[in-house]
Amino acid sequence: MTVLRLLLWLCVVLVLWEGALRLVPGSLLVSSPLAIAGYVSNNAALLARAALETSVNAAQGFVWGNLAAIGLGTIMIVFPRSARTLSAVCLLVFCVPLIASGPILRVLFGPGTGPQIALAALAVYYTTLLTLLVGLRAVSQTWTDLMRVYGRGPMSTLIRARARASLPYLFVGLQISAPAALLGAMIGEFTGAERGLGVLTLRAMRGLDTNATWALALIAALIAMIAYGSIGWLGQRVVAYRPVILLSAPAVSVRQRPWKYLLEIGFTTAFVLILWQVSMDALDLNRFFAKRPGDVWAFLAEAQNRNTVLSALAETLSFAVPGYLAGLALGAALAALVVLSPALNRATMPVAVALRAVPIITTAPLLVLAFGRGLVGTMVVVAVMIFFPTFVACQQGLRQTPGQVVDLFRSYDAGRWHLLRAAQIPAMLPAFFASARMAVPAALLAITTVEWLATGKGIGVLMATTASTSNYNMLWSCVVILAVVAVVVYAAVAAVEHRVLRIYANEQV
Amino acid sequence: MASVDIHCDSITKRFGGTEVVIPFSVTLAAGQTTALVGPSGCGKSTILRMIAGLDTPDSGTVALGAEPPRTVARNGALAMAFQDPSLLPWRSARANIALGAELARKPVGDVDALIDLVGLGGFADHRPGELSGGMRQRVAIARSLISEPDVLLLDEPFGAVDAMTRRRLNEDLPPLWRSRGATVVLVTHSVQQAVLLSDRVLVLSPRPARVVADIPIALTGTRDSKLVQTAEFAALSKEIFAVLEDSI
Numbered sequence A: 001m002t003v004l005r006l007l008l009w010l011c012v013v014l015v016l017w018e019g020a021l022r023l024v025p026g027s028l029l030v031s032s033p034l035a036i037a038g039y040v041s042n043n044a045a046l047l048a049r050a051a052l053e054t055s056v057n058a059a060q061g062f063v064w065g066n067l068a069a070i071g072l073g074t075i076m077i078v079f080p081r082s083a084r085t086l087s088a089v090c091l092l093v094f095c096v097p098l099i100a101s102g103p104i105l106r107v108l109f110g111p112g113t114g115p116q117i118a119l120a121a122l123a124v125y126y127t128t129l130l131t132l133l134v135g136l137r138a139v140s141q142t143w144t145d146l147m148r149v150y151g152r153g154p155m156s157t158l159i160r161a162r163a164r165a166s167l168p169y170l171f172v173g174l175q176i177s178a179p180a181a182l183l184g185a186m187i188g189e190f191t192g193a194e195r196g197l198g199v200l201t202l203r204a205m206r207g208l209d210t211n212a213t214w215a216l217a218l219i220a221a222l223i224a225m226i227a228y229g230s231i232g233w234l235g236q237r238v239v240a241y242r243p244v245i246l247l248s249a250p251a252v253s254v255r256q257r258p259w260k261y262l263l264e265i266g267f268t269t270a271f272v273l274i275l276w277q278v279s280m281d282a283l284d285l286n287r288f289f290a291k292r293p294g295d296v297w298a299f300l301a302e303a304q305n306r307n308t309v310l311s312a313l314a315e316t317l318s319f320a321v322p323g324y325l326a327g328l329a330l331g332a333a334l335a336a337l338v339v340l341s342p343a344l345n346r347a348t349m350p351v352a353v354a355l356r357a358v359p360i361i362t363t364a365p366l367l368v369l370a371f372g373r374g375l376v377g378t379m380v381v382v383a384v385m386i387f388f389p390t391f392v393a394c395q396q397g398l399r400q401t402p403g404q405v406v407d408l409f410r411s412y413d414a415g416r417w418h419l420l421r422a423a424q425i426p427a428m429l430p431a432f433f434a435s436a437r438m439a440v441p442a443a444l445l446a447i448t449t450v451e452w453l454a455t456g457k458g459i460g461v462l463m464a465t466t467a468s469t470s471n472y473n474m475l476w477s478c479v480v481i482l483a484v485v486a487v488v489v490y491a492a493v494a495a496v497e498h499r500v501l502r503i504y505a506n507e508q509v
Numbered sequence B: 001m002a003s004v005d006i007h008c009d010s011i012t013k014r015f016g017g018t019e020v021v022i023p024f025s026v027t028l029a030a031g032q033t034t035a036l037v038g039p040s041g042c043g044k045s046t047i048l049r050m051i052a053g054l055d056t057p058d059s060g061t062v063a064l065g066a067e068p069p070r071t072v073a074r075n076g077a078l079a080m081a082f083q084d085p086s087l088l089p090w091r092s093a094r095a096n097i098a099l100g101a102e103l104a105r106k107p108v109g110d111v112d113a114l115i116d117l118v119g120l121g122g123f124a125d126h127r128p129g130e131l132s133g134g135m136r137q138r139v140a141i142a143r144s145l146i147s148e149p150d151v152l153l154l155d156e157p158f159g160a161v162d163a164m165t166r167r168r169l170n171e172d173l174p175p176l177w178r179s180r181g182a183t184v185v186l187v188t189h190s191v192q193q194a195v196l197l198s199d200r201v202l203v204l205s206p207r208p209a210r211v212v213a214d215i216p217i218a219l220t221g222t223r224d225s226k227l228v229q230t231a232e233f234a235a236l237s238k239e240i241f242a243v244l245e246d247s248i
């Protein structure tokens, strides 16, 4: 039934789309459905090969990334003392934009499929880890008591209770990570692969081939939606219910003493630096391209280098910050507006859920085509990248308003606007801030990707050119700087979140 | 079957600023059933948890036989039915009951006989979500019985069970653990159930818990619903009620 209705809608959209382009001919920016179909049928074999290549890489990365997530989650549960440091390191790794780790992996792995697979894995492990941990920790005290009555320890609870209890959560994580894996693989292909949808996208962009760009974006979206849908279907078969999950790392607890907090940051930083140095040394990687912390330090110590990196960063941030704020504001505002009209709310919910299946970065080339390579185009890409997840999260958050509270307002015949202001928006805030935090790495990914692909500005292009000039010191320095920026902004958002939630959502802090 | 007695030697427990248990000493003879009765919130569950080794006393010791509770637990000789059933929602009733044997590292015996005994015939393959509150509680009781423990701790086991079923369980279950020589501690709010099922009733004061009466139940004859009508039974019940009322 719903499938039929969806198909009907699809037909209507296609006809309108085609019709509109017939009325306004000569548009360079938008292709008509027939033109796209024509491109696809003329290049069917090429596109099929590329799609297969990308899907296989994405699938491999999906498996590795999720296995890593399951392993990490298990370690954090069995050794709770390791959890804080491990999750800080995971967050740090997650904060490095894929487009920044891409060139480094390319240098380390060479021209094969390694970087694509590694990036796909990097794109998925964190979201799966977060959802899985929620599930693994959602074990009631009475179950642990039950195990202990029989003299059984944490392992028994893990095997008999936690593993099974976390399964619904794991499936949510797997489902969300399917489009992410495709995105990771495509970004890996942007950084210099030989085959795949990403390579074709790059070529289409450079050749200003509108039909090809559209066709590739639609194919990528289709693959992602199929993967998303089939994992969802599988999940429904295996576990009956779907938990509602706010996708975010647990808010930083600021309740502890400041010096302890600083100590923890110092400890994590030292841990990462040592890991970096030791892993490079242990694998005996060539110092020419596998730079160590000391090399980056020495490079950035020179004023000229530092100025190059920092001015590129300033340029990048001047685009990214407005885009980030616009995306967040629009996402939250639209969710709040939509909730005012129950009919609209019901109608947009499935659309919002479907949008989770689309790796939004694949639309970046289209947006650049439509809005140009300047300030507007760049900002729009960043904003769109953040808008959709924020909208979905806020809509979910609004639904978390306790039923009794809504009933209370109804019993006084209070207006919808009043209800929204006094009850629903406060209830939405935790979800809003969760997505604001997760949007920090997303915004950096979006901006560096457009810079790399299209605009030729900022730190993204600095990385793109250093890869060809073999200035690996510059490349590594850019990556380090981006990671530091991401973590600092993330922490700043978390601090604001803490202050606001302490007032509006006391029980959540 | 090993018979294990329970020694509590001046155990105390406080949560934050509130004393819940003040020096509490008692020896429960092996193979006997002891009921703990007392007002809500007086510390019965806390005492039971300390006997199970789930909570450690702030001072004093608990010994089951000559061993600390954790050792007995590791040998699979301990079982407890909690105040709330705490079943695993993805397991059927049968599998939840079998879990008791699994965790105690004992062969899973005749689950179906036990299922019939607690009156869940026909519901063996239902998940907890498809059972009523009272049915879930009976699954939890069966789970505690399947491992044939030497020490059995029951925290208000029949709280949510309807009156008719409770009456039947009161008659059918005790012979099971008595025949195995298990030492049983039963927390209950029902004075009648305490008298009917046990060899000894300890009446506790409001928090902090203190034994205000230690009443042996020396009833002859089979313990069934006919016993309730005897004068002996009525006298004992009355005595316990009187102590309970005095202590409040």
Ligand SMILES: Nc1ncnc2c1ncn2[C@@H]1O[C@H](COP(=O)(O)OP(=O)(O)OP(=O)(O)O)[C@@H](O)[C@H]1O
Pocket (backbone or CB within 6 Å): B015, B016, B020, B039, B040, B041, B042, B043, B044, B045, B046, B047, B083, B207
């Ligand atoms: N983990 C805990 N933290 C703080 N206080 C607790 C804790 N566990 C129990 N208490 C307090 O200890 C007191 C005794 O609790 P306990 O559960 O032992 O009572 P009880 O006699 O079993 O009551 P009921 O008959 O209602 O089950 C209560 O006042 C309770 O508030």
Ligand SMILES: [Mg+2]
Pocket (backbone or CB within 6 Å): B044, B045, B046, B083, B155
């Ligand atoms: Mg209790």
